[in-house]
Amino acid sequence: MLDVHPAHDDPLQxxxxxxxxxxxxxxxxxxxxxxxxxxxxxxxxxxxxxYLFRAGESRHALYxxxxxxxxxxxxxxxxxxxxxxxRLRGDLLGLDGLGMSSHACDAIALDVGEVxxxxxxxxxxxxxxxxxxxxxxxxxxxxxxxxxxxxxGTLGAEQRVVTFLLDFAERMQSLGFSSTHLMLRxxxxxxxxxxxxxxxxxxxxxxxxxxxxxxxxxxxQICIRDTAGLRAMVGEPA
Amino acid sequence: MLDVHPAHDDPLQxxxxxxxxxxxxxxxxxxxxxxxxxxxxxxxxxxxxxYLFRAGESRHALYxxxxxxxxxxxxxxxxxxxxxxxRLRGDLLGLDGLGMSSHACDAIALDVGEVxxxxxxxxxxxxxxxxxxxxxxxxxxxxxxxxxxxxxGTLGAEQRVVTFLLDFAERMQSLGFSSTHLMLRxxxxxxxxxxxxxxxxxxxxxxxxxxxxxxxxxxxQICIRDTAGLRAMVGEPA
DNA sequence: CGCCAGATTGAACCCACTCAATACCGGTGG
DNA sequence: CCACCGGTATTGAGTGGGTTCAATCTGGCG
Numbered sequence: 001m002l003d004v005h006p007a008h009d010d011p012l013q014x015x016x017x018x019x020x021x022x023x024x025x026x027x028x029x030x031x032x033x034x035x036x037x038x039x040x041x042x043x044x045x046x047x048x049x050x051y052l053f054r055a056g057e058s059r060h061a062l063y064x065x066x067x068x069x070x071x072x073x074x075x076x077x078x079x080x081x082x083x084x085x086x087r088l089r090g091d092l093l094g095l096d097g098l099g100m101s102s103h104a105c106d107a108i109a110l111d112v113g114e115v116x117x118x119x120x121x122x123x124x125x126x127x128x129x130x131x132x133x134x135x136x137x138x139x140x141x142x143x144x145x146x147x148x149x150x151x152x153g154t155l156g157a158e159q160r161v162v163t164f165l166l167d168f169a170e171r172m173q174s175l176g177f178s179s180t181h182l183m184l185r186x187x188x189x190x191x192x193x194x195x196x197x198x199x200x201x202x203x204x205x206x207x208x209x210x211x212x213x214x215x216x217x218x219x220x221q222i223c224i225r226d227t228a229g230l231r232a233m234v235g236e237p238a
Numbered sequence: 239m240l241d242v243h244p245a246h247d248d249p250l251q252x253x254x255x256x257x258x259x260x261x262x263x264x265x266x267x268x269x270x271x272x273x274x275x276x277x278x279x280x281x282x283x284x285x286x287x288x289y290l291f292r293a294g295e296s297r298h299a300l301y302x303x304x305x306x307x308x309x310x311x312x313x314x315x316x317x318x319x320x321x322x323x324x325r326l327r328g329d330l331l332g333l334d335g336l337g338m339s340s341h342a343c344d345a346i347a348l349d350v351g352e353v354x355x356x357x358x359x360x361x362x363x364x365x366x367x368x369x370x371x372x373x374x375x376x377x378x379x380x381x382x383x384x385x386x387x388x389x390x391g392t393l394g395a396e397q398r399v400v401t402f403l404l405d406f407a408e409r410m411q412s413l414g415f416s417s418t419h420l421m422l423r424x425x426x427x428x429x430x431x432x433x434x435x436x437x438x439x440x441x442x443x444x445x446x447x448x449x450x451x452x453x454x455x456x457x458x459q460i461c462i463r464d465t466a467g468l469r470a471m472v473g474e475p476a
Numbered sequence: 477c478g479c480c481a482g483a484t485t486g487a488a489c490c491c492a493c494t495c496a497a498t499a500c501c502g503g504t505g506g
Numbered sequence: 507c508c509a510c511c512g513g514t515a516t517t518g519a520g521t522g523g524g525t526t527c528a529a530t531c532t533g534g535c536g
Contacts, residue, residue, distance in 0.1 A: 427514085438516080438517085
């Protein structure tokens with residue numbers, strides 16, 4: 001048994017509340033939703049494991065995640081596949097296809113979710129000031145990718161898992177959730193795929209970190225017990 | 239001894255010729271240089287191993303590579319480093335810093351080179367139609383990064399080296415150079431860093447590919463002998 | 477209850493890494 | 507001219523971390 005914070009058993013609950021205030025909204029990134037809330041945007045609800053779009057499909061819009069948990073992945077012609085990121089509320093989906101007529105990745109809901117559709121035309125005509133924000137979002141994705149490339153190339157298996165957990169905790173916190181009681185929505189295989197590890201290796205890493213007393217693991221429920229210790233493992237400042 | 243095509247001993251020669259016509263310029267990507275050639279842009283010449291900019295420095299401009307061979311790299315606080323790409327003529331440097339006041343990576347010339355400086359102000363005021371191209375370039379970088387993440391995560395050492403060589407050959411060809419007689423400008427250590435391999439592993443891969451008759455290797459001169467065979471090794475269509 | 481996808485754990489294996497020695501190559505100075 | 511030198515490249519031998527293969531366990535769900 002594991003004493004996981006019950007408030008996060010279903011993180012979708014608070015997310016689906018559209019009137020929910022975001023007290024900690026960062027001034028540096030004024031809310032995208034506020035910017036487009038007045039527009040008549042189509043909203044799309046997704047079921048768990050449903051595709052939002054697939055690579056190669058023609059691209060009509062960007063999608064702002066309003067609720068839920070998504071993954072994006074790319075695949076090679078011979079079937080190799082790689083998850084390029086896990087996406088949360090506030091993230092934009094479809095950015096990678098800009099400048100192309102079709103999508104460059106698959107986007108899949110890992111849970112029920114909702115996205116706001118921002119059609120290409122609206123982007124051009126109604127949201128000129130949005131352009132700058134768009135380039136910033138794209139550049140941020142590049143920097144994020146580079147940080148992961150650095151991690152994959154220079155860290156061992158356990159360190160990668162730790163890096164993921166710390167990053168995930170930080171993102172959850174910035175959305176107003178606990179930064180210590182995490183609920184992973186992806187399988188070990190998906191997590192391993194993202195970290196360029198096999199699922200058994202992910203399991204072993206988690207088990208070992210639990211044995212060290214730094215985590216409490218119960219399936220997809222993860223409780224971070226020693227943030228400082230984890231930070232130290234990956235060379236981050238305390 | 240190795241019969242490397244002598245015309246490419248010094249690829250800078252044709253690149254530095256500003257009046258050089260580009261017969262094969264793709265209509266899909268009308269020349270960036272043409273777009274900005276009329277503007278009074280500052281040009282900066284770099285010596286080999288000179289930094290164009292460093293991560294953290296304040297960001298005044300984008301840089302279009304007009305000649306030469308660059309690498310970009312990111313580093314962690316504890317000294318781990320990763321090369322994020324090798325950049326050629328026509329590539330933009332500094333894209334990753336958009337939306338930030340400082341650069342997010344190091345940009346280093348691996349050879350003498352020249353860049354055209356596109357100040358932030360010019361971007362905003364003089365080149366409105368440039369915005370769309372900018373987002374397209376950013377998205378393209380993301381797709382590129384994702385393809386490499388896929389390669390790193392799913393391919394073995396030798397396959398990664400092959401993937402790099404095929405990609406490099408294609409880029410050189412699109413610039414008007416031979417796609418079979420390649421002159422690498424980076425060390426084995428740098429190539430290994432980019433591919434998340436150790437330099438000895440890169441050397442071994444090259445040696446083995448040479449033994450198989452698919453390459454001829456002489457230091458940084460590489461001659462591709464069996465493109466189809468190499469493609470087959472990485473699951474690419476012939 | 478039975479089923480099945482997901483998670484865990486163990487044991488053997490293998491690919492890439494590490495350590496080390498040697499060769500090479502361009503430049504520099506005696 | 508050659509001897510020397512530092513940086514780079516190559517090759518070998520041994521090691522190890524992550525994979526592979528396989529067995530077991532768990533929990534949700536029809």
